[in-house]
Every structure is written in structure tokens, then in C-alpha cells.
Amino acid sequence: MAQTVLQLIIGGLAMGFIYALVSIEYTIIWNASGLLNFSHERLILLGAYLFGAQFVVRNGISNPIAVVLMLICTFFIGVLISYVLMRPLRNLPLVFSVTGTIMLGRIITEGVRLIWGNNPIPLVGWLEGTIKAGELVINRTYIIIIIVAAVLVAALQIFLNKTKVGTAMRCVSQNKKAAAFMGIDVDRSSAITMGISAVICGIIGILIIPLFQLKGDMTGMIGIKGFAAGVVGGFGYIPGGIVGGILIGVLESLSTLVVPGIYKDIVSFILLIVFLLVRPSGILGHKA
Amino acid sequence: MLKVENIDVYYGKVQALYDVCFEVGENEIVSIIGSNGAGKSTLMKTIMGVNKPAKGTIEFNGEQIGSVKTNLIVGKRLVYIPEGREVFPKMSVKDNLVMGAYSRKYSSAEMNRKLEEMFEIYPRLKERQSQLAGSMSGGEQQMLAIARGLMSEPKMVMYDEPSLGLSPLIVDEMFETIVKVKQTMKIPVVIVEQNAFMAMSISDRTYILENGHMKGSGASKELMDSPEIKKAYLGG
Numbered sequence A: 001m002a003q004t005v006l007q008l009i010i011g012g013l014a015m016g017f018i019y020a021l022v023s024i025e026y027t028i029i030w031n032a033s034g035l036l037n038f039s040h041e042r043l044i045l046l047g048a049y050l051f052g053a054q055f056v057v058r059n060g061i062s063n064p065i066a067v068v069l070m071l072i073c074t075f076f077i078g079v080l081i082s083y084v085l086m087r088p089l090r091n092l093p094l095v096f097s098v099t100g101t102i103m104l105g106r107i108i109t110e111g112v113r114l115i116w117g118n119n120p121i122p123l124v125g126w127l128e129g130t131i132k133a134g135e136l137v138i139n140r141t142y143i144i145i146i147i148v149a150a151v152l153v154a155a156l157q158i159f160l161n162k163t164k165v166g167t168a169m170r171c172v173s174q175n176k177k178a179a180a181f182m183g184i185d186v187d188r189s190s191a192i193t194m195g196i197s198a199v200i201c202g203i204i205g206i207l208i209i210p211l212f213q214l215k216g217d218m219t220g221m222i223g224i225k226g227f228a229a230g231v232v233g234g235f236g237y238i239p240g241g242i243v244g245g246i247l248i249g250v251l252e253s254l255s256t257l258v259v260p261g262i263y264k265d266i267v268s269f270i271l272l273i274v275f276l277l278v279r280p281s282g283i284l285g286h287k288a
Numbered sequence B: 001m002l003k004v005e006n007i008d009v010y011y012g013k014v015q016a017l018y019d020v021c022f023e024v025g026e027n028e029i030v031s032i033i034g035s036n037g038a039g040k041s042t043l044m045k046t047i048m049g050v051n052k053p054a055k056g057t058i059e060f061n062g063e064q065i066g067s068v069k070t071n072l073i074v075g076k077r078l079v080y081i082p083e084g085r086e087v088f089p090k091m092s093v094k095d096n097l098v099m100g101a102y103s104r105k106y107s108s109a110e111m112n113r114k115l116e117e118m119f120e121i122y123p124r125l126k127e128r129q130s131q132l133a134g135s136m137s138g139g140e141q142q143m144l145a146i147a148r149g150l151m152s153e154p155k156m157v158m159y160d161e162p163s164l165g166l167s168p169l170i171v172d173e174m175f176e177t178i179v180k181v182k183q184t185m186k187i188p189v190v191i192v193e194q195n196a197f198m199a200m201s202i203s204d205r206t207y208i209l210e211n212g213h214m215k216g217s218g219a220s221k222e223l224m225d226s227p228e229i230k231k232a233y234l235g236g
Helices: A002-033 A040-058 A064-087 A092-118 A140-162 A164-174 A176-181 A186-212 A220-235 A237-254 A266-277 B038-049 B069-074 B093-100 B108-121 B123-127 B138-150 B168-183 B194-203 B220-225 B227-231
Strands: A132-134 A136-139 B004-010 B014-022 B028-035 B055-060 B080-083 B156-158 B191-192 B207-212 B213-219
Touching: A002 A140, A002 A164, A002 A186, A002 A220, A002 A237, A040 A064, A040 A092, A040 A186, A040 A220, A064 A092, A064 A186, A132 A140, A132 A220, A136 A140, A140 A164, A140 A186, A140 A237, A164 A176, A164 B093, A176 A186, A176 B069, A220 A237, A220 A266, A220 B069, A237 A266, B004 B038, B014 B038, B014 B055, B014 B213, B028 B038, B028 B194, B038 B055, B038 B080, B038 B156, B038 B191, B069 B080, B069 B123, B080 B138, B093 B108, B093 B138, B108 B123, B108 B138, B108 B168, B108 B220, B123 B138, B138 B156, B138 B168, B168 B191, B168 B194, B191 B194, B194 B220, B213 B220, B220 B227
Parallel strands: B028 B191, B028 B207, B080 B156, B156 B191
Antiparallel strands: A132 A136, B004 B014, B004 B055, B207 B213
């Protein structure tokens, strides 16, 4: 029993970090542009396909180089989205940008299907395997997800707080008008933000390949769960997303002890509704 | 130093400025007065490249800046202290000041020297340097906004409604320091104000903006004595 619980917690933690990353990615775009990006599940999909279907399977490139290529591609795709889609929509009512990003999501989904086909693409050996610690058998994917996500979160914090580009991004998120008057190029800063956000999507994409396979619906509900993580933890605030994500991931995983596994997706939505009713500012109570 | 010639500015289809001319020489204080909605801030934002003039030219320090982006205009060291302070609320006072020097490449020694200069002008900011800017009073935030603008050693500085929402006592102090800063830095200053009396009493020349038109200009002292101006802007 104790072992099962521990395994569930580790699995939950891994999923929690994935939700946390999604939430962080929502947050930095929301803060930088005041826009909600509803295409990011598709960017996760695109990152996974670029890496797996294109670079590894079609081009036969080795895994590490394929990862680097994928990161570079997703960054520039993000920059492109910022200039072509986000910037023109920034000054219009929110509904336009929401519609715009949903449409972009459709385009990416159909594009992926057109280029790489409808069938799941097997990617043998990528991040798979198990680790044995005494009696405990842990899925290697979970450990890798936890490590990569934790490093990424820490790196992001250092980048945002210690570098000149990161500080400029924070200024833009706090006060766009004033940022321009400091001499910050707001368009460029927003584009870098979008690029980084797309890179995070790509990383999420390759991390979840061993969990959900490389297929068209691999992202499942992680987009909406990442959004729920933000609300539960405190929307618009990076530590809030981390706390919310981990909480949802672990609770969801542990819920399979008491209810059939098929119902575990309900957990995040129950939490979302409860928090919206009882504590809309989230666990960390941060006022955006 | 700054020469605005015959500019028209539109917000969508609505015209906000009509054929506005405006000039600032070396080392003078110029004020622009006018009621709410006269187009004062629009004029400032147009000079700073936020709005693009549909017609006319803007020249700063011998360069055309009419179609230059805001961040590049700041790079030419024309500094605008925005209306309503616009500090970065979730950054410390010190970080706000450091951001003011974003367009410059200071070494850390230069940065510290600049910070000390600002703390000398506004000792209150030194006491509060690690406090979050958003948690300070309106007057303190205004001081911060000014000091932040001065961090980049501007060649010219434009204040937009520095007295807005401040108590009369702090307003006096604010204008005193604006004059003091001008005297030590020896740079031209533009002040946009609804508080016409204060603005005119510290400036050399004054422009009057009304419904998007420049209604007149002249030496501040003479204008303050004109009965018309007294009636319209000085409350008597």
C-alpha cells in the first residue's frame, strides 16, 4: 500500500510539474501581452511532432541534436506568432485574440495531420524505462519530467530576475506604457516572451511523448488543467502556477485510490470550481 | 532643442491636434497649459512616438523623430515623465531607478554614482530603496517617476502633470525640485500642467493649448498679467 501511494505521488508530481509548466507559460504570455493563448496545446503538439516525427523519424537525426533543433524552431515560431498574430490583435477587445489563437490552434492541428499523418508514430526508447530503488519501481519518465521541469522553472526565474532581457520582460508585464518610456522595445520584448513560451511548449511536448505517445490527441486535457492550476494557485503569478499544478497533479493521481481511474480528470475541474467559488485569488492569494 | 511644426494627430477618425507648432530652446523651461482634454498629453505622446503625426514634423537635437519608435527616441536621451507616475509597482524603488537607465550602458560604478545623485535630490527614495514602488504614497511615486527619468542623464526632460493628485504642500516641493534639477543639469524642461499658476510661475515661456489648437504663447510673466489668461486659467 505504502509503495503504491509513493508511486502515485511520484507520478502525480510529474504530471503536476507538466501542469505547472503549462500554467507558467499561460502566465508569462498573460503578463507580457494581456492575451490568453488558446493555441498552446497545439504548440505542445507541434513541438513533439517537430522533434519526434520530423527530426528523429524522418531525418534520422540523433535525439540530443533533434531536441536542440526543435527548441530553435519553436522559438522562432513563437516570435512569428507574436508579430503576425498577437501584435495586431493586442489593441482589440480580448475576444479577437482568443478567437485568433483558437484558429491558430486549428491550423496547427490540421497542419500536423497533413504533414505527418493521422496515425500514432512510435518513438522507441525515448525517455522510457524504469528505475528501481529497493522495492520501489519508478517510471524513468516521471523522474526525468520532474528534474527537467524543476531546472526549467529555476532557470526561468533566474532569467526573469537577473538578466537585462528578463528584467525588460518584467517591466513590460507590469507597465507597458512606462516600459516604452524607459527605452525598452515593447514589441521585441513581447516577441521574445512568446518565443520562450513556445519553447516551454516544445519541452512539454517532448516530455509527454512517453506518457501519451506521439499522436494527434496526445495533449489531451493538459492545456485546460494547466489553466486550472493557475487559478488554483493564483493566476498571473508564477509561484502560484507551480503550487497549483503540483497540487492538482498529486491529488489527481491519488484519487485513483478511491475512485476508478477513468474519473481522475474530474479532480482538476472540481478544484477549479471550488476555488473560483471560495477563494478566487488562489492558494497564494496573490492579487493580479 | 525641440521643434514641432504644424502637426495634425488623429485617434482613429477623431482629430486631437490641429496644426500645432511648439518649440523649446536650449536651457529654458517651457510650460504648456490647457484644460482637461485640450490635447496636452496627446502632444507629449506624439513627441515621444506613441502617436504618429498625420502631418507635420518633429525635430529633436537636429534629428527628425516624427516616425521614430518610442524606445529609440528615449535612446536619443529625450525623457518623458508620464502622467500618473506609471512606476513599476512590483519592483523595488532601486530596481525602478535602475530601469530608468535601461537605454544607457552604465558600468556598476557609474550606476551607483547616478543612484547616489538621485538619492541626494530625493532623500526619501534612499530610505525606501528596497520597498516595492506600488506601496508608496502618490507623492513618493511621483518623486520616483522623476528620479527614474533623470537616471539616463537626459538632454531634455518633459514632465506630464507632475502635480496631478498631490497635496498642495507636496506640489510646492515638487516644483521646487524640478527647478533645482533644471539648474544643476542645465537642460531644457517642458512642463505640461492643469495647475497653470504653478507651471507659469516657474517657466520662462508658456503655450496655451485649447481643443487641439495652440491658442497662443508668450513669456510666462507677461501672460500671467494678461486679464484674459487670468480669467480663463488662473481663477480671477
